[in-house]
Amino acid sequence: MKHWTLHLALxxxxxxxxxxxxxxxxxxxxxxxxxxxFAMGYNLAFGYxxxxxxxxxxxxxxxxxxxxxxxxxxxxxxxxAFIAGIVGGGLVAATLGLLALRTAGVSFMIVTLMFAQAGxxxxxxxxxxxxxxxxxxxxxxxxxxxxxxLSTDTPRFLTALAIFATGLLLSLALVRSFFGRTMVAMRExxxxxxxxxxxxxxxxxxxxxxxxxxxxxxxxAYAILFGYVGASFATIQYSILPMLYVLMGGAGTxxxxxxxxxxxxxxxxxxxxxxxxxQFIVGAALxxxxxxxxxxxxxxxxxxxxxxxx
Amino acid sequence: MTNGLxxxxxxxxxxxxxxxLLTAALPGYVAAQASPIKIGFQLHRTGIGAAYGRWYExxxxxxxxxxxxxxxxxxxxxxxxxxxxxxxxxxxxxxxDKLTQSDGCDLVMGxxxxxxxxxxxxxxxxxxxxxLVCSEGYHVASGALNRWTLQPGITDVxxxxxxxxxxVSQNLGKKVTxxxxxxxxxxxxxxxxxxxIQGQGGEVIAQIAVxxxxxxxxxxxxxxxxxxxxxxxxxxxxxxLTFVKELGEFYGTGAKPQLFGFIDSLEAVDTATPGLEFLxxxxxxxxxPRVKAADAGEHEAAYRAAVGVDDNGxxxxxxxxxxxxxxxxxxxxxxYFIKQAMEAAGYTGPADRQKLVEAMEAISDLPYGIERPQxxxxxxxxxxxxxxxxxxxxxxGGKLVKVHTTTIDEGLYxxxxxxxxxSF
Numbered sequence: 001m002k003h004w005t006l007h008l009a010l011x012x013x014x015x016x017x018x019x020x021x022x023x024x025x026x027x028x029x030x031x032x033x034x035x036x037x038f039a040m041g042y043n044l045a046f047g048y049x050x051x052x053x054x055x056x057x058x059x060x061x062x063x064x065x066x067x068x069x070x071x072x073x074x075x076x077x078x079x080x081a082f083i084a085g086i087v088g089g090g091l092v093a094a095t096l097g098l099l100a101l102r103t104a105g106v107s108f109m110i111v112t113l114m115f116a117q118a119g120x121x122x123x124x125x126x127x128x129x130x131x132x133x134x135x136x137x138x139x140x141x142x143x144x145x146x147x148x149x150l151s152t153d154t155p156r157f158l159t160a161l162a163i164f165a166t167g168l169l170l171s172l173a174l175v176r177s178f179f180g181r182t183m184v185a186m187r188e189x190x191x192x193x194x195x196x197x198x199x200x201x202x203x204x205x206x207x208x209x210x211x212x213x214x215x216x217x218x219x220x221a222y223a224i225l226f227g228y229v230g231a232s233f234a235t236i237q238y239s240i241l242p243m244l245y246v247l248m249g250g251a252g253t254x255x256x257x258x259x260x261x262x263x264x265x266x267x268x269x270x271x272x273x274x275x276x277x278x279q280f281i282v283g284a285a286l287x288x289x290x291x292x293x294x295x296x297x298x299x300x301x302x303x304x305x306x307x308x309x310x
Numbered sequence: 311m312t313n314g315l316x317x318x319x320x321x322x323x324x325x326x327x328x329x330x331l332l333t334a335a336l337p338g339y340v341a342a343q344a345s346p347i348k349i350g351f352q353l354h355r356t357g358i359g360a361a362y363g364r365w366y367e368x369x370x371x372x373x374x375x376x377x378x379x380x381x382x383x384x385x386x387x388x389x390x391x392x393x394x395x396x397x398x399x400x401x402x403x404x405x406x407d408k409l410t411q412s413d414g415c416d417l418v419m420g421x422x423x424x425x426x427x428x429x430x431x432x433x434x435x436x437x438x439x440x441x442l443v444c445s446e447g448y449h450v451a452s453g454a455l456n457r458w459t460l461q462p463g464i465t466d467v468x469x470x471x472x473x474x475x476x477x478v479s480q481n482l483g484k485k486v487t488x489x490x491x492x493x494x495x496x497x498x499x500x501x502x503x504x505x506x507i508q509g510q511g512g513e514v515i516a517q518i519a520v521x522x523x524x525x526x527x528x529x530x531x532x533x534x535x536x537x538x539x540x541x542x543x544x545x546x547x548x549x550x551l552t553f554v555k556e557l558g559e560f561y562g563t564g565a566k567p568q569l570f571g572f573i574d575s576l577e578a579v580d581t582a583t584p585g586l587e588f589l590x591x592x593x594x595x596x597x598x599p600r601v602k603a604a605d606a607g608e609h610e611a612a613y614r615a616a617v618g619v620d621d622n623g624x625x626x627x628x629x630x631x632x633x634x635x636x637x638x639x640x641x642x643x644x645x646y647f648i649k650q651a652m653e654a655a656g657y658t659g660p661a662d663r664q665k666l667v668e669a670m671e672a673i674s675d676l677p678y679g680i681e682r683p684q685x686x687x688x689x690x691x692x693x694x695x696x697x698x699x700x701x702x703x704x705x706x707g708g709k710l711v712k713v714h715t716t717t718i719d720e721g722l723y724x725x726x727x728x729x730x731x732x733s734f
Contacts, residue, residue: 024411031404121521124493132494134424134447135399137432137454151436222400227432230399230425237398269408272394276355279396 003310007172010255011165018157028269030157032261033164034221035245039257040167041214042242047251048175049207050187052105054239055096055112056215058119061234063089063216065123065130068229071142073129078145078224085223089216090209092119097208101201104190113239120234135230143224156225163221164258167214172254172310174210183207184252215242248289250296254310259297346387347657349648350409350418351641352430357397358547359423361578365638366420366444367392372616373642376680383649384657391415399429406433406441416660419644420444422637424494431455438734439660440667442648444640446470446597448498451695453727457734460670460694463644464597464637465687467495468502469721473700474570474595475506477714482568482593483539484512489530490544492519499544499572520545527553531560534567541567543575550575551585558588569593573600573703573710577634580624582708589705596701596710597636598684603701603712613642613683622709639684646681647673647689647696664734671730688718692728697721 014033018026038060045051066088067081076084100111123130143151150156174180182203185193190200223229232238241264242257249260267285271278293300302309351370354363374390382388391413395402402421409415417440421427424447431449434441435456443450443461448468450461478486486507490496496519504514518533527549534541545553569592581589600623602610617638618626625631647670655662655669671691678686687698697718703710 022411024407027407027411028404117523121523124522127494127497131428132497134428134449134494137428137456151432226403227436228399228403228429230429232399232425232429276394278394279356 002308003172003176007168007254010258011161011168014161014164018154023153026153026157028265030160030225032265033160033258034218034225035241035265036258036261037164037167037221038215038218039242039245039249039261040171040254041211041218043246043251043254043257044171044174044183044214045208045211046243047246047253047256048180048187049183049204050190051204051208051211052109052243053112053208053211054109054236054243055100055114055116055119056211056242057234057236057238058096058112058116059089059093059212059215060219060238061119061123061231062092062212063219064223064229064233065219066216067220068136068138068223069129071138071223072136072229075139075141077141078143078150081142082217082220082224085220086213086216089219090213093212093215094205094209096212097205101204101208113236116234116236116239120231123231123234130231131229133231135228135232138223138227138229143227150225151227160221160225163217167217168254168258171214175254175310179203179206187252244286247296248286250298250300250302253296253298253302256296256298263297344386346389347383347652348413348415349388349390349645350406350413350415351390351392351420352395352402352405352409352418352426353392353420354397354422354426355392355394357395359397359426362422362634362637363394363397365578365634366422366641369617369638370420370641370645372618373645376616377645377649383652395421395426395430397423397426399425402426402430403433406430406437406439410434410437410439414660415439416657417442417648417663417666419648420641422446424449427459428454431459434458438663440663440670442644444637444644446637446640448502451690451693451726453693453729455694457729457732458667460667462647462670462673462687462689462694462696463640463642464696465698465700465721466695467498468723469697470572470595470597470700471499471502472506472723473716473720474702475503475510475512476720477702477716478540478542478570479507479510479512482570484510485535485537485539486512486514486542487516487518487534487538487540487567488514488542488544489518489520489527489534490542491546492521495546495574496520496544499542503542514542522547525549525552527556528560531557538567541569543569543571546575550579551583554588555585561588571595573597573636577636578632580630580632581705581710586708590708591705593702593704593713594710595636596703596712597698598639599701599703599710599712600633600635601703601710601712605712607678607683607685609678609680609683612680613639617642643676643682643684643687647676650681667734686718688722690725692730693725694729 063085067085070076071081103111124132148155245260249256271281393405395405406418409418419442421443422445427443427445435458441459444463446464446467448466451466490499516535518530572595602621619633620626623633623635651670655665657666673689676687685699687696689696700716701712702714703712
């Protein structure tokens, strides 16, 4: 019960944030919640199932383009476009999994990286349709849901919160379910799980597909809420970012991805105000984290003080 | 009845009250007049655009000093807040937000890379803040953006490319092979130059697209048809040096086509760099001749001195620090454009932003002067795009020497959009 209370309390605090944050910070919080959905998906694959992927930019951009292209080409509104984005992320993840899960460990990292790079180059190659590296801005009509303009502050914030809350509660339910424990078993000892009768391939494929659904939802949400679709979201940078968020917040913790995204965002904001060498500060913070809290913030808290943290 | 302090007349009271009100209002009025106009600058300080960003910042600082020394804008001092966008569209949008909502800037300017413009413009439109880009992309004039996004400081790439075709066909040859990077920048060149050279009775006989991840180019050179008269190349990034070196090795000392390129390939790169010898005698588009031309305008020297650039286009304090001369003037000219529009609109603060955009849209002819050191311009208020003359330079003795200047009219094309009909 306390798990659900904790997560619902966070959602309640985030809901109230629109009343006490400035519009600038509220918009940033909406961005952070969308990025956190992406990181939650990454966490399901990496933090719980042990799949260290370097190709999640492919899944993010799959969702972004699956939502953005129908909106751009056929004028789809936000609702159908968002669903298309989730499905797109899931389908690409399942296809990626069918091929890449024949490998493991370092090979899996390289194969996923390779597929993501191929995806990026594909977006550039089909520039007449995808807009290439320039990308395209979504028309206002495609950013409307049942007559509500999602490009305005409050609807955007509430939509981001709804997507985030759904993702968070589903991930909590998932990791506390039988299947969630099977995912952890794959991470901890794949061979023993196999001996006990589980099929590691199908469990990992299902976890990666779920991860893709989250990444797709985040990509689609970014396109619709912030109005831009571009190939830069398919670059390696966006495969590294969710990993950093998860490592910062705590891999294998349900709240870690949100905390990581929040801390990294705040760190960049604060560092740019201090020095032009802000990336150095962010890098130094990550080195300190790896040295002194390798399990991330919530991972360390769970290890030392709050054992029940999911 | 006696008049005095204890028994004032009605007129006296009114006068005293009026004076009191004036006195009370004066500090506010003075403060409003003296509070600075804040201009947010979305700067490529890091990432792929960092070399450009460094010079964009220097040029903008120089223009800022010149404007403030001359009394500011509408009598108010001006300040620029620079914020790094890491040449990334996602961060770019966040920077527009920060400069506008957190720092309270009156408008945002300065973006160069097209993908950052595309990623940031929607947010500028949502915030209803004027967003003045210095990008040369065709994204503004194509109608892809919004009423709040304008490009008043640099001609767009479509016009730049189109103006090159007549001179190339008349002086270098009519059978052109194009080598270009296989992404949006290269595709603009492919599409606009192919159309423009056909209009001049020439033809593009081969289009060789090179993937952006390529680091060696030798396998592409055999695709260049033997009858090629002009090789049009627009490779950019660190691979340029390899490209030129390998092209030189491919042709050796034998016959070779005329080479024509865009200086974007070599911005911030010294044309006398070892390995670039093969470019000797070849021609380049330049917006603003890097090496001071013999017939340079009367304001050229003052502009170079203000920015800190010598006659070769390098920093006065470091000859190895070569400028991005054909792009950076856009920040200078954009700042003066802002000044002109703000003064025309009687701009007093963010509440006047819509009035400011309308004043910008009403601007047309922009004559040559210290405000526009690159040359006279013509602003199209409907397409939000400015048009200026272009230059062609030849590499002579490792230096770029201007050989031709186009007219503004050569770069004009039919309007693809009328932003003035869009709502704010």
